[in-house]
Amino acid sequence: MHVGFVLNPIAGMGGRVGLKGTDGKVAEARARGAEPRAxxxxxxxxxxxxxxxxxxEISTWGEPMGEEAVRAAGFEPAVLGRPDxxxxxxxxxxxxxxAFVDAGVDTVLFVGGDGTAADVAEALEGTDxxxxxxxxxxxxxxxxxxxxxxxxxxxxxxxxxxxRREVMDIDEDEYREGEVNPELRAVAxxxxxxAMQSSKQLGGGTVDALAEGVxxxxxxxxxxxxxxxxGSTVGTIKEELGFxxxxxxxxxxRDGGVVVEDATEQEILDALGEENVIVVSPIGGQGxxxxxxxxxxxxxxxxxxxxxxxxxRAKLDGVNVLRADTDDPELDxxxxxxxxxxVGKFETRMMKLV
Numbered sequence: 001m002h003v004g005f006v007l008n009p010i011a012g013m014g015g016r017v018g019l020k021g022t023d024g025k026v027a028e029a030r031a032r033g034a035e036p037r038a039x040x041x042x043x044x045x046x047x048x049x050x051x052x053x054x055x056x057e058i059s060t061w062g063e064p065m066g067e068e069a070v071r072a073a074g075f076e077p078a079v080l081g082r083p084d085x086x087x088x089x090x091x092x093x094x095x096x097x098x099a100f101v102d103a104g105v106d107t108v109l110f111v112g113g114d115g116t117a118a119d120v121a122e123a124l125e126g127t128d129x130x131x132x133x134x135x136x137x138x139x140x141x142x143x144x145x146x147x148x149x150x151x152x153x154x155x156x157x158x159x160x161x162x163x164r165r166e167v168m169d170i171d172e173d174e175y176r177e178g179e180v181n182p183e184l185r186a187v188a189x190x191x192x193x194x195a196m197q198s199s200k201q202l203g204g205g206t207v208d209a210l211a212e213g214v215x216x217x218x219x220x221x222x223x224x225x226x227x228x229x230x231g232s233t234v235g236t237i238k239e240e241l242g243f244x245x246x247x248x249x250x251x252x253x254r255d256g257g258v259v260v261e262d263a264t265e266q267e268i269l270d271a272l273g274e275e276n277v278i279v280v281s282p283i284g285g286q287g288x289x290x291x292x293x294x295x296x297x298x299x300x301x302x303x304x305x306x307x308x309x310x311x312x313r314a315k316l317d318g319v320n321v322l323r324a325d326t327d328d329p330e331l332d333x334x335x336x337x338x339x340x341x342x343v344g345k346f347e348t349r350m351m352k353l354v
Contacts, residue, residue: 001107002057003156004100005046005077006093006120008112009064011038011136032264037295037327038136039069041149042111044329045134046073048153056157059103061096064088078103090119097123105129107156107191113137114169114185117144121167121186130162130189135197135325140292141168143197144190148325148332151195159191197286197323207236207312213345214279214310215240218253225273226253227301229294233281233310250296265298276305282322282341284315289353290335291325299328302335309351310342322353 049056050073058075060066062082070077080099083092093110097120100108110120111134120131121144133145134152143165146152167186190196214237218226228234230248238245238253245251249262252271259271278297282289289309290297309322324335340348 001053001055001156002059002103002105003049004097004103004105004108005042005058005060005066005070006096006100006108006110007038007042007061007064007066007069008093008110008116008136009036009038009088011112011116038111039064040327041134041136042066042069043072045109045111045149045152046070046075048150049156050074052153052157059100059105061092061099065092065096090115093119094123101127101129107132109134109152109156111136113140114142114167117142117167117188118169118185121188124188125186128189130191132156132191135292138293138295140197142166144188145197146193147195147197147323150329151193155191155193155195159193161192162189163192164188165190197288207233207310209345210310210312210342211236211240214308214342219256221275222255223273223275224254225259225271225276227251227268227272227276227278227297227305228253229278229280229297231281231283231293233312233315234279237279237310248293250294263296265296265301268296268301269304272301272304277308278302278305279308279310281311282309282315282319285318287319287321287323289322289324291323291327299326299331302326302331307335307339308342309339313343313349316341316343316349316351319351322351324353 046069058070058077059080060070060077062079065083065088067079097108108120108131110116114137117133124131132152132155134149135145144167146155164187166184167188169183169185228238228251235247243258246262251261252259252263260267280289283292324332326332336353338350338352341351343349
């Protein structure tokens with residue numbers, strides 16, 4: 001197996017500091033103290049690949065786009081080129097992928113989000129070379145990603161056939177304003193595997209009774225701090241509580257009022273009290289509770305909170321299982337198991353988080 005590996009080093013950096021993405025926001029993310037997310041996820045995938053496929057041939061791009069992560073996993077890669085400048089961009093990704101195709105790789109494995117996926121897919125257009133994503137972006141709408149870094153390694157080492165899947169992306173400036181308009185960027189060939197994530201569904205089903213029930217419970221718990229996640233389902237709960245909130249951000253509520261609106265990870269940590277509850281809804285079609293669209297809800301935040309999962313019945317009808325991808329494998333393991341998901345004013349449904 002000959003794998004072409006490329007890493008978008010800034011993917012996901014804007015998430016925990018409340019920027020909902022990193023496109024055009026790298027300097028601001030760094031100014032807010034953002035730490036790179038993608039390199040650690042790359043190393044997790046490559047270390048697992050080394051275990052499963054120790055004789056794999058790896059071609060990669062120079063630092064910060066892959067070389068160090070490949071070597072850290074124990075491979076001796078062929079470095080086919082290097083980025084043009086200190087700050088990497090989509091042109092660097094496209095150039096790297098074109099070099100991988102010329103080198104005859106069997107699969108292009110990349111780390112990033114939807115924008116990186118679009119860059120890779122467009123560079124592969126007209127070829128039969130499959131691609132597979134290790135998710136590291138804030139928004140991951142496309143169906144070309146493995147569920148987790150470890151799953152990506154498993155898929156690369158074991159897949160037997162491929163299929164065509166859509167690569168979607170959204171305008172991050174519109175996204176920050178609460179507008180979500182996914183655009184089809186490409187159709188790419190990807191491995192067929194159960195550990196591939198689905199494309200994101202945008203919603204469906206009524207949640208009014210659910211929101212009323214959850215809001216009543218929140219009002220009945222004075223002194224408790226509620227960390228209210230993004231999305232339309234939790235957004236309806238926020239409206240029931242009497243405030244608009246951030247449709248794609250995290251808001252903190254306590255004792256009848258908003259403590260922090262559109263909070264960063266650190267602002268959430270600063271606002272937590274003695275008793276804390278995270279209220280989140282799984283992403284439709286994918287089932288992710290943590291790790292997609294809400295990186296502000298970091299392992300440090302989750303470990304200090306109870307978790308309430310809410311969803312409309314219609315959303316759960318399109319979700320087989322719940323998932324978590326928190327950047328902390330030990331926490332992911334702790335979260336696995338059966339959960340009660342609130343689906344109505346009083347009703348719940350049992351769902352398994354895997």
